[in-house]
Amino acid sequence: MTSWRSRAGLGVGLAATLLLQGCVTATPAIYGPIGPEVPYGYKDRPNPDGGHTVLVIMAGHATAAELRGFFERRAAELCPAGLERTNIFRVQANEYYAAAPYVYGSTGVGSRSRMGVELEGYVYCKAGPDVATPKTVVEGGAS
Amino acid sequence: MRKVLAPLLCLSMAACATVEPVPAARPLSQASIATMGPTKLSVTGNETGVAKAWFYTEVNGGGAGLVGAIAGAIAAAIINAAPSARAHKQANEVAEVQTVETLNTGLVAELKEEAAAGLSGPGVTFPNVVLTYKSATPGALDDTVEVVTSYTLSEDSSVLRIVAVATYNSAAIPYKTPYTFTKAVPKSETKGPLYRNTFTYYSIPLPVPTLTPELRERLIANIRESAMDASGALPLEDTAEYRTMQREIELANDDKLTPNETSLFLTREWLSDNGAMIKAEVQRAQDFVARYLILDINRTAIPSLTGEDELLETATDQRTVRRLGKGYEAGSYVSSAANVISFATYGNTVAIAKSTVTYIKGIKAAAPKAAK
Numbered sequence: 167m168t169s170w171r172s173r174a175g176l177g178v179g180l181a182a183t184l185l186l187q188g189c190v191t192a193t194p195a196i197y198g199p200i201g202p203e204v205p206y207g208y209k210d211r212p213n214p215d216g217g218h219t220v221l222v223i224m225a226g227h228a229t230a231a232e233l234r235g236f237f238e239r240r241a242a243e244l245c246p247a248g249l250e251r252t253n254i255f256r257v258q259a260n261e262y263y264a265a266a267p268y269v270y271g272s273t274g275v276g277s278r279s280r281m282g283v284e285l286e287g288y289v290y291c292k293a294g295p296d297v298a299t300p301k302t303v304v305e306g307g308a309s
Numbered sequence: 310m311r312k313v314l315a316p317l318l319c320l321s322m323a324a325c326a327t328v329e330p331v332p333a334a335r336p337l338s339q340a341s342i343a344t345m346g347p348t349k350l351s352v353t354g355n356e357t358g359v360a361k362a363w364f365y366t367e368v369n370g371g372g373a374g375l376v377g378a379i380a381g382a383i384a385a386a387i388i389n390a391a392p393s394a395r396a397h398k399q400a401n402e403v404a405e406v407q408t409v410e411t412l413n414t415g416l417v418a419e420l421k422e423e424a425a426a427g428l429s430g431p432g433v434t435f436p437n438v439v440l441t442y443k444s445a446t447p448g449a450l451d452d453t454v455e456v457v458t459s460y461t462l463s464e465d466s467s468v469l470r471i472v473a474v475a476t477y478n479s480a481a482i483p484y485k486t487p488y489t490f491t492k493a494v495p496k497s498e499t500k501g502p503l504y505r506n507t508f509t510y511y512s513i514p515l516p517v518p519t520l521t522p523e524l525r526e527r528l529i530a531n532i533r534e535s536a537m538d539a540s541g542a543l544p545l546e547d548t549a550e551y552r553t554m555q556r557e558i559e560l561a562n563d564d565k566l567t568p569n570e571t572s573l574f575l576t577r578e579w580l581s582d583n584g585a586m587i588k589a590e591v592q593r594a595q596d597f598v599a600r601y602l603i604l605d606i607n608r609t610a611i612p613s614l615t616g617e618d619e620l621l622e623t624a625t626d627q628r629t630v631r632r633l634g635k636g637y638e639a640g641s642y643v644s645s646a647a648n649v650i651s652f653a654t655y656g657n658t659v660a661i662a663k664s665t666v667t668y669i670k671g672i673k674a675a676a677p678k679a680a681k
Contacts, residue, residue, distance in 0.1 A: 213620060230651045253627050255645035259652040266369035266381075273381045275388075276367030283652070288620070288629075 195224045197236060208240045210289075217290040218244050226280030230257050233285035245291030254287035328495055331488050332612040334640030335505040339609055341482055342432045348477070349453040350424065350435040352417050354442035356669045358409035359460045359469070359587070360659035361576075363396035363569060365389055390553045391560075392569045396660035398535065399576040403462065404662030406584025407591060409669070412460060413440055416473075416595045420456070423599035432607035444669055445676035452479050454504070454606065456598070460591070463653035465568035466575035469512040469587060470655065471594040475602050477504035487611045506605055507641040510594035513628075515575050517651050520566040524574075528566075531573050532557045568654060597630065597644045605642070612640030 195206040200223060210220040222236040234254070241252055260281045267274035337345070366388045370381020417440050424435035433454075441450065449455070454477045461470045486498040518524055536544055536554040544550035561570060579587045616634035623629050627647030633639055 211617070215620065219618065234650075251627075253623075253629065253647050254649050255629050255631075255647065257649045257652055259654060261654060263657050266367040268369055268371055271377075273368055273370040273377055273384060275384075276369075278364065278657075 194232065195228060195236070197239060208236050210240060210244065213288070217288045220244070220287055220289055222285045224283050226259070226282050228283050230283075230285070233257065233283060237285055237287060241289040244289055248292040250290040250292045252287055252289050254285060256284065256286040258284045260284070329488075329490050329492070330614060330637060331486070331495075331498060332614060332639035333505065333507065333637055334612050335484065335502060336609050336611060336640065337433070337477070337504050337606065338487075341503060342607055342609070344482060345433045345452075345477075345479075347434050347436050349450075350420060350438045351441045351450055351453050351455050352413060352420065352438070353455050353457045354413045354440055354444075354672070355409055355458045355460065356442070356444060356665070357459065357659065357661045358412060358665035359400070359403045359407050359462060360661055361396040361400040361403070361462050361466070361572070362464050362654075362656040362659050363392045364464060364656040365393070365658040387549075387553070387556070390549075391557045393660065394553075395535070395569060395573065397662075399462070399466065399572060400660040400662040401664065402576060402580055403584070403587065404664045406580055407587050409662075409665045412458070412591060415591065416456070416458065416598065419592075419595040419599040420602070423596075423603050427603055435603070442669070442672050442676075444673040449476075449478050452481070453477070454602075456602065458598075461655055461659060462572075462576065462579070463568070464572065464656045465517060465653065466572035466579065467515045467517055467651065468653040469579070469590050469594075470653075471510040471512075471591070471598070473508045473598040473602070475504070475506055475508070475606075476502040477606075478502050504606065506602075507638070508598045508601055508644075509641065510590075510597050510644045511646055511649075511653075512590040512594075513646040514649055514651065514653060515578055517571055518566070518574055520564065524566075525561060528561045528570055528573065529558055532561060594644070597642075601630070601642045610640075614639060 198204060198207045200207045200209045200221075206224050208220060208222050210218050212218050218241075220237055220240050222233045222240070224233055224236075237252070237254065241249055260283070262279050262281045264277045264279070266276040366385065368381045368385040368388065370377035370379070370384065417438055420435070421438045424438055428434050428436060435454070441455075454475055456473055456475045458471065458473045461472075462468075463470065482503055484499075484501055484503045486494060488498065490498075532554060533543065536550060536557075538544075544554060560567070612634075614635055614637075616639055618634040619632045621630045621632055621642075628644060629647070630642060630644045633641050633643060
């Protein structure tokens with residue numbers, strides 16, 4: 167009995183260590199476009215008003231500053247002639263609430279964790295060569 | 310046993326796999342719009358006021374038997390005492406400057422104004438805008454567009470979020486899904502309102518303070534002040550209040566400013582100048598809800614799960630209004646402040662002001678008299 171308990175304890179200890187290592191060794195997202203195999207990075211599309219919508223997705227441990235870093239970098243790439251303005255309208259943490267678990271012979275505490283973080287905003291370029299929107303939209307509809 | 314379990318497992322898995330998702334928004338069809346014409350609009354009286362979000366930590370002591378269950382309940386009470394007390398205190402303070410009554414009458418006024426401007430137009434119009442408290446008049450109203458609202462201060466009090474959900478039910482015109490399904494039509498798509506959409510407004514976020522030694526001192530002073538009784542005395546040692554205060558001070562002394570701690574500073578900012586900031590945000594949110602509800606009720610485009618967001622409006626302060634294009638929320642409207650810089654979370658529970666609860670009780674108590 168003692169042997170079984172000590173083995174179980176060792177197993178739990180190892181699992182906990184591995185889990186903790188998983189948290190500690192979380193690596194920062196690599197800058198690049200999101201794709202079928204790449205869940206984290208940026209994604210953008212041109213808008214009818216001449217601007218671009220840029221979305222940045224990172225793992226739950228990432229900070230708002232890291233998200234902004236990707237956004238600003240992508241904005242600079244989209245606007246080689248310079249930025250007219252940007253507008254970040256969404257900075258969101260997708261949270262998961264785990265109910266308190268039933269732990270045999272003990273108490274369990276409910277927890278919350280971030281499954282992912284997202285930032286989305288608009289990018290408007292200064293007049294000049296624009297890599298993603300070749301057409302020019304004149305405000306007011308006049309052309 | 311296996312013979313029973315295996316089919317059950319298959320059935321449960323199949324049930325999960327066959328539900329085909331559709332957006333929550335339900336636009337009206339042209340035929341429904343023509344049938345409805347002038348329609349009654351009812352603002353469902355909000356009964357929570359500006360609620361304060363906080364996170365309730367659940368504790369399960371059941372694993373240790375009855376003693377464990379009791380210990381778990383006690384542990385939950387201790388863990389949650391401080392954040393709950395803070396959230397309720399803040400909800401009480403906010404309700405002093407922004408009452409539930411003014412929230413409701415304000416939305417009715419905005420909708421009346423917006424509806425009056427569109428009365429001569431074709432399609433669905435709202436000649437009659439009323440306020441209905443569900444506590445007094447429970448149940449869905451037939452042939453009436455109903456608007457349900459929630460006003461929530463985020464956990465750190467940096468953002469006020471206002472959500473309005475509009476629905477229209479009619480016994481004469483049952484809902485018929487516009488979507489095609491590869492298998493059977495999901496049960497959820499065979500019933501429910503003929504029209505439904507959501508309008509969400511996020512206030513301008515208040516900047517979250519950085520933790521400095523000075524701020525930590527202010528936080529501890531605030532905790533002590535909150536723990537004082539009416540005569541200004543701190544709780545006696547060996548009391549639950551004293552232990553709660555000590556635990557809060559311990560937490561305040563770490564190097565992290567939690568959203569709950571941050572809210573102590575930011576809620577005060579909302580309250581300054583007799584709540585001018587919160588009142589301005591509520592009015593702007595209600596104007597957004599009124600304008601876009603009246604536009605959307607006559608819009609027939611069916612949202613899809615895979616569309617793109619549309620930018621509908623950019624105000625002079627760069628606030629934007631978007632119609633979401635994909636996922637469950639497709640078709641819904643979001644008004645967002647410009648240049649958001651940090652996360653705002655809304656926990657898993659809310660605190661409601663005492664004055665709000667009392668006000669709603671009064672409405673409920675008066676209901677039978679009014680009906681006589």
